[in-house]
Amino acid sequence: MRSVLISTYEMGRQPFGLASAAAWLREAGWSVTSIDAAKDNARLRDATLVSADLIAFHLPMHTATRLAEPIIRKARQLNAGARICAFGLYAPLNAEWLRSLGVDDLLGGEFEAALAAIARKLVAGPKDPPYIRLSSTSRPGPFGPGAQLPRLRFLVPDRTGLPPLSKYATLQMPDGWRRLVGYTEASRGCRHLCRHCPVVPIYNGQFRVVQPDVVLADVAAQVAAGAGHITFGDPDFFNGPTHAMRLVCALHAAHPSMSYDVTIKIEHLLRHRDLLPRLADTGCAFVTSAVESIDDRVLAILEKGHTRADFVEAVALCRGARLTLVPTFVAFHPWLTLESFCELLDAIAGLGLIDHVAPIQLAIRLLVPEGSRLLELDEMRRHVGRFDPATLTYRWSHPDPRVDELHREVTAIVGMRLNANRRAVFSEIRSLARERAGLPPAADRTRPARDRATVPYLNEPWYC
Numbered sequence: 001m002r003s004v005l006i007s008t009y010e011m012g013r014q015p016f017g018l019a020s021a022a023a024w025l026r027e028a029g030w031s032v033t034s035i036d037a038a039k040d041n042a043r044l045r046d047a048t049l050v051s052a053d054l055i056a057f058h059l060p061m062h063t064a065t066r067l068a069e070p071i072i073r074k075a076r077q078l079n080a081g082a083r084i085c086a087f088g089l090y091a092p093l094n095a096e097w098l099r100s101l102g103v104d105d106l107l108g109g110e111f112e113a114a115l116a117a118i119a120r121k122l123v124a125g126p127k128d129p130p131y132i133r134l135s136s137t138s139r140p141g142p143f144g145p146g147a148q149l150p151r152l153r154f155l156v157p158d159r160t161g162l163p164p165l166s167k168y169a170t171l172q173m174p175d176g177w178r179r180l181v182g183y184t185e186a187s188r189g190c191r192h193l194c195r196h197c198p199v200v201p202i203y204n205g206q207f208r209v210v211q212p213d214v215v216l217a218d219v220a221a222q223v224a225a226g227a228g229h230i231t232f233g234d235p236d237f238f239n240g241p242t243h244a245m246r247l248v249c250a251l252h253a254a255h256p257s258m259s260y261d262v263t264i265k266i267e268h269l270l271r272h273r274d275l276l277p278r279l280a281d282t283g284c285a286f287v288t289s290a291v292e293s294i295d296d297r298v299l300a301i302l303e304k305g306h307t308r309a310d311f312v313e314a315v316a317l318c319r320g321a322r323l324t325l326v327p328t329f330v331a332f333h334p335w336l337t338l339e340s341f342c343e344l345l346d347a348i349a350g351l352g353l354i355d356h357v358a359p360i361q362l363a364i365r366l367l368v369p370e371g372s373r374l375l376e377l378d379e380m381r382r383h384v385g386r387f388d389p390a391t392l393t394y395r396w397s398h399p400d401p402r403v404d405e406l407h408r409e410v411t412a413i414v415g416m417r418l419n420a421n422r423r424a425v426f427s428e429i430r431s432l433a434r435e436r437a438g439l440p441p442a443a444d445r446t447r448p449a450r451d452r453a454t455v456p457y458l459n460e461p462w463y464c
């Protein structure tokens, strides 16, 4: 039996989800062709789709889902008899739309065992009814309200057939060196319930660990393939701090020259401040943190669990621990004003974080996908229109059209200059924003552009 696993976009990383699914299907006795269409579209041949018994798409994020549409349509058109599955966070969120494209099965979090079970049943004979697994308490599905996601015994991801790491994002070091980057996950899901987060409708406050031996074997395989740096793609690395610290200590002991990066929320950086020096000591190149906003009212709406003061404290803590903090933002949302956008830029400059912030972060607009907890709030509902199947989001417009216009202008500045000098782009955006807000030029002008950022960063810009 032949399967084809397809990834369409994973932020410039070699896809863990695809490699994990490949391991489970191969263990079930299937032949697997893994295709990363973002990096190696040439392998997506008609003959490959036509000969497959099972075609599965990994949809971990919004952009990946939109990019998958034409490929799903083509797969269904070429191969009416194939079982087509979609798995990952955005599969159940867009169930109706995916079904209209011809997808049979929709698997959300912790999908591997269910995918392997579908494959085994296909071998056994007659087609089973389509399988939909959701975990949200507000959605129908076989797992029902309050359902627990399974706790899997993971297999070591099988990266056979995926493009080499040299095709993916690299880590740009301040000294000009670049490192090949591997990607793994030590946990999935999240204990928290931030309103704007796509993890929440699927995991609903649950998180699941990947067994340490599996993670370390996956890291070792990627080191053997040339990786000098590992990105941990966990939604939040400190959902399980003991598990996390055991892993990075073991990683450092086995590969002392390796660096890594992780994502940790501000609340966890404060709560586990004692662990920060150990992250630095074990090779942590940077910590990404979804700060989202510096406006406490907006942070409360998003239920982020931190305040502006917490963010400022986290910056100081990371600096004291020799850790590079990389904040990300939802820069444009319905509660922004022209003045508060300028205030955000002033705060970034004032905290010495201009080099830390990727230019695309200054143009990120709040996404409201199907299932978003934001839709529970009047503050959000009064701004949104109908669900737009073309963008797979609820469209919203700002009550002040000048803010939407500023968003268009900032997006145009960032445009194709996603990897341009960060200081130059920041300075341009700041000048524009202050002009639009009727404010004088910033008193603390951004220092002149340098050739390179002063902090390590991944050179693949990303979208949600």
Ligand code: SF4
Residues within 6 Å of the ligand: 189, 190, 191, 192, 193, 194, 197, 198, 199, 200, 235, 236, 265, 290
């Ligand atoms: S902490 Fe991060 S991953 Fe967890 S719910 Fe909030 S935004 Fe999502």
